[in-house]
Structure formats: C-alpha cells, structure tokens
Amino acid sequence: MSQRELVVLGTASQVPTRHRNHNGYLLRWDGEGLLFDPGEGTQRQMLHAGVSATQITRIGVTHFHGDHCLGLAGVIQRINLDRVPHPVDVYFPASGEVFFHRLRHATAFHETAVLRPHPVEEAGPLPVPGARFTLDAVRLSHPVESFGYRLAEPDGRRLVPERLAALGVFGPAVGRLQHQGAIEVDGRTVTLDEVSEPRPGQRFAFVMDTRLCDGVGELAEGADLLVMEATFLDADAHLAREHGHLTAGQAAQVAAEAGARTLVLTHFSQRYPDLGGHLAEARRYFDGEIVVAEDLARVPVPPRR
Numbered sequence: 001m002s003q004r005e006l007v008v009l010g011t012a013s014q015v016p017t018r019h020r021n022h023n024g025y026l027l028r029w030d031g032e033g034l035l036f037d038p039g040e041g042t043q044r045q046m047l048h049a050g051v052s053a054t055q056i057t058r059i060g061v062t063h064f065h066g067d068h069c070l071g072l073a074g075v076i077q078r079i080n081l082d083r084v085p086h087p088v089d090v091y092f093p094a095s096g097e098v099f100f101h102r103l104r105h106a107t108a109f110h111e112t113a114v115l116r117p118h119p120v121e122e123a124g125p126l127p128v129p130g131a132r133f134t135l136d137a138v139r140l141s142h143p144v145e146s147f148g149y150r151l152a153e154p155d156g157r158r159l160v161p162e163r164l165a166a167l168g169v170f171g172p173a174v175g176r177l178q179h180q181g182a183i184e185v186d187g188r189t190v191t192l193d194e195v196s197e198p199r200p201g202q203r204f205a206f207v208m209d210t211r212l213c214d215g216v217g218e219l220a221e222g223a224d225l226l227v228m229e230a231t232f233l234d235a236d237a238h239l240a241r242e243h244g245h246l247t248a249g250q251a252a253q254v255a256a257e258a259g260a261r262t263l264v265l266t267h268f269s270q271r272y273p274d275l276g277g278h279l280a281e282a283r284r285y286f287d288g289e290i291v292v293a294e295d296l297a298r299v300p301v302p303p304r305r
Contacts, residue, residue: 004029004202004301006225006264008293009038009045013231013245013267014067021045021295022067023267025227027204029151029301032057032131035075036149036206036227042071043078049296053082058089058128058135062208063146064096073106080113087114091126091137093145094119120147123215133201138219140210142244148208148219153201163195200305205260208267211244212254220258225301227293228254229267233277236269252282252290260286261302266293 009024016022022039026049033055035042046052056079061069069092079088092100097119104115118127126135133154137147159174167190169177177183182191205223207216209231220226231245240247246254248265255263263286265278272278279292291299 006227006299006301007049007051008264008266008295008297008299009042009049009051011266011268011293011295012039012067013229013269015270016041017270017273019295020268020270022071023208024071025206025266026051026055027151027206028055029133029204034058034060034151036060037062037068037208038071038075039067040070043074045295046075049298053078054084056084056088057086059091060135060149060206061090061092061096061100062140062148062206063093063142063144064099065144065209068208069099069103072100072103076104076115077107077109079115080109080111084113087116087129089116089118089127089129091118091120091135091149093147094121095145123147138215140207140215141213142209142211146209146244148210148215149206150219150223151204153203155201156199157192157196158199159196167195169195202301202304204301207246207251207254209244210246211241212246212250216246216254217258220254220260222258223255223260224305225262225264225299226255226258226260227264227266230265230278230282231267231269233272233281236271248278248281249285252285255288256286260288261305262289262291262299264291264293264299 007026010021012020021041023037024042025036027034120137123139136150140146203223205219207228228251230248230251232240232247234249
C-alpha cells in the first residue's frame with residue numbers, strides 16, 4: 001500500500017533550540033522521498049526519525065539562509081557514504097548556485113552517488129525524471145531569492161462499484177475496461193466514463209520563508225497538505241514584514257482562502273517557547289485540521305477527497 005506522509009525533522013527558525021532542531025522535512029510519497037530545506041543537524045534527525053539516505057530521491061532548497069541548507073553538506077556525503085543506488089535530483093535557486101557547490105564539496109569525500117543539480121531560475125514546472133507527479137517552483141518574497149514548491153498528482157478517475165454492477169462489468173473485465181477505456185458487454189459498449197467519476201489528484205505545498213505575496217496563495221491553492229512557516233504571531237506582524245516572514249494568523253487565513261485541508265505550521269521563532277498561541281491564533285481563521293509541528297512528528301497526507 002502506498003504511503004504518503006510528512007516526516008518533520010526540525011521546526012526552528014534561524015537557530016536551533018533545546019527542543020527544536022534546524023529545519024528539515026521529508027515528504028514520503030509512495031516510493032519517493034523528497035527532502036526539503038535540510039538545516040544543520042538534519043542527518044542526525046534522520047536517524048532519530050528512522051529515515052535512511054536511500055529513501056531520499058529528491059532534495060528541494062527554498063533559499064540559502066543557513067537554517068534551510070547547512071545540513072545539505074552532511075546529507076550529500078551520507079548519500080555517497082551509503083552508496084544510494086538511484087540518482088538524486090536537487091532543486092535550488094539559481095542565484096545561490098555558488099552556495100550549493102560550496103556545500104556539496106564542503107570537505108573531501110569519495111563520490112559514489114549521482115546527484116543531478118537543477119538550478120531554478122524562474123517560477124514554473126521543474127524536471128522530475130521518473131516521477132508520477134509534477135513539481136512546480138513558485139517565487140516568494142524574502143530578503144534573498146526564495147522559491148516554494150508544489151507537488152501535484154495527475155487527476156484520475158474512481159470506479160463506482162454500483163455502476164459496474166448495473167452494467168454487468170465484473171472480474172477481469174474491470175481491468176480490461178480500465179486499460180482499454182471501453183469494452184463490449186452483452187452486445188453493448190461500456191465506457192470507462194460511464195462507470196467512474198473524477199478523482200482529483202492529491203496536492204502538497206511547501207511554503208517557507210516569505211512575506212505575504214501572490215506566490216503564497218498560488219502554492220496553497222487546493223492543497224491537501226499545506227506546510228507553511230509561522231515564524232511570528234500577529235502581535236509581532238511588524239517583525240514578520242521586516243524580516244520577510246509570516247504569522248500564524250496569516251498562514252491560517254491563506255489556508256482558509258485557498259481551500260487547503262490540513263495546515264502544518266512550522267519554522268517557529270525562538271521567542272516563543274510555548275506554541276499554544278500559534279494554534280489559538282490559527283484556529284481563529286481556519287476550521288480545517290491544524291498541526292503545530294513538533295520535531296520528529298509524522299503527519300499523514302489526508303485521504304483522497
């Protein structure tokens with residue numbers, strides 16, 4: 001059975017605390033593992049979470065502030081140490097390519113794995129060789145160039161058992177109908193559309209360091225699982241604007257307007273040892289599921305709509 005979940009490896013903004021590691025998020029999506037923003041300590045957090053380097057198929061870096069990328073060096077070297085047998089695609093802002101290469105070759109090590117860098121110059125679709133989903137980069141608003149990422153599964157169709165039975169489609173004929181799109185049953189042509197209904201593909205969005213901007217809403221639109229930074233509370237909205245961040249209230253308003261299903265708040269400032277205020281603030285605006293992320297938590301992608 002396929003598994004789709006977010007493994008939270010770290011939730012701190014700027015600096016780690018006693019209870020929050022630097023950023024790090026692994027999206028497990030069927031046979032893929034997409035690692036987003038591996039901050040310092042990510043490799044050790046992976047051990048605590050039971051995540052291996054061989055599970056990583058792609059890495060996405062939103063921007064090159066240290067709390068979002070300083071763990072990249074260790075992760076890349078671990079990928080090589082463990083001789084990961086598949087290529088690993090790495091996405092990052094093209095303006096920070098020099099930082100990517102510095103981190104990739106931060107120390108001497110024996111390269112055994114294949115890394116495929118994909119510098120992101122503009123918003124739009126990204127190359128995802130072999131994937132059964134699309135991945136888009138969307139420009140955000142931060143003091144340095146930053147992109148969010150949106151994963152989308154193609155829309156499909158869901159078979160309706162009652163319609164199949166009514167038209168006499170049983171057993172192996174069901175498989176043939178799915179494969180061919182139409183079959184003959186008792187002298188009548190039965191089409192796939194007659195016995196199925198649209199099934200929206202699932203959506204995942206990763207919105208990290210940014211002020212409110214058009215890109216935030218674009219990423220969040222219709223997301224089944226929406227991961228958003230909530231560095232500040234509304235009382236400190238002036239700091240959020242100044243430093244290029246969101247508040248918990250702003251994140252929740254975006255989620256509500258975008259029709260998101262599950263909102264994961266993360267990237268918390270060290271000024272908030274207690275995150276009860278983030279949950280209370282978000283609930284004022286969003287009546288869907290809200291998860292105030294904790295290190296090493298696992299958040300399932302909601303069941304299909």
